[in-house]
Amino acid sequence: MVKLNRIYTRTGDDGTTGLVDGSRVAKASALIGAIGEVDEANCAIGLAVIHAEDGDPLRRIQNDLFDLGADLATPQGIEGALRIVPAQVARLEAEIDAMTAQLQPLTSFVLPGGTPAAAALHVARATTRRAERAASAAAVSPLALAYLNRLSDWLFCAARMANDAGAGDVLWVPGGER
Template sequence: MGKRLTKIYTRTGDGGETGLGDGSRVPKTHARVGAMGDIDELNAHLGLVSEHLKSTAVEALTDLAPFLDRLQHRIFDLGGEVSIPGFQLIHDHHVDRIETELDQMNNELAPLENFIIPGGSVLIAQCHVARSVCRRAERSLIQLGESDTVNPPGLRFLNRLSDFLFVLARYCALKTEQPEHLWQKDDEPSAG
């Protein structure tokens, strides 16, 4: 196990730089730090989704919470991977596992006939928030990859995770018997 933090503040970042996992220092505006922050934010939102799942009275949803808890550990791994250039913790089998869970839920859903507007319940809306933050984390990692090396399975992991979260939102609507909020065309005549 690595170093244990005994002191939370070090004052070494007060000048606008931060330390990476390999000991190097970079500006806090560096693309790598941005990607790490977006991945961290994603993990926080996924934690909210997991806690909402645990608090439902629907067994099919509470049964998914342990998988989301495991995903949080893998997201933490991805953040560690990004903080240490050249390090790899996310592999294709992690992506495969997300696909398996996604497919199982999707098999129970009706075909999608229109765009979905986030909402219906706090749980469903939180799934969509996590999904949109996941997309941002993916874009941040792609941006980092334009100037530095990133692990391709990590990119696939985020891409598939955002798909998973979209399907999870729909699955939560199904299992909690909430109607999906479908996009509606504006029927009002335009002004002017």
């Protein structure tokens, strides 16, 4: 378990931060950028939790994102490191399939919005997509990338579920406001 006796350490005052193995990297590195984007996605999901009818799946995902952050912050080759595992990706896929079976068929692209819960989930989805792009640029593990990719799909489906299983989706009307 993590125990924090003091929040500030002063070790990052030189523009570096520590990885799990004790090595130091620049805060401006692609890897630390990806870790920060994952943190932002987790924050956006935390906001979505307050609007959700059942926040438990989102809280589980928040824990997964801490696992993902640990995965990213641990250089490859370290024995016993906390890593994203295939079961976490498979669980998201199974849940996406279950939601999709309940959703109205798509007839257009969905605009972010609808209910407050759906809007918050769309923000979390877009933030997760940004985290995925940053993780890709940092050349992280394929499972970490797969998790972020599935998570954004999961959040899209969850947003549609929050819009009355898609019946309340706000649909794009191409050229409709000209």
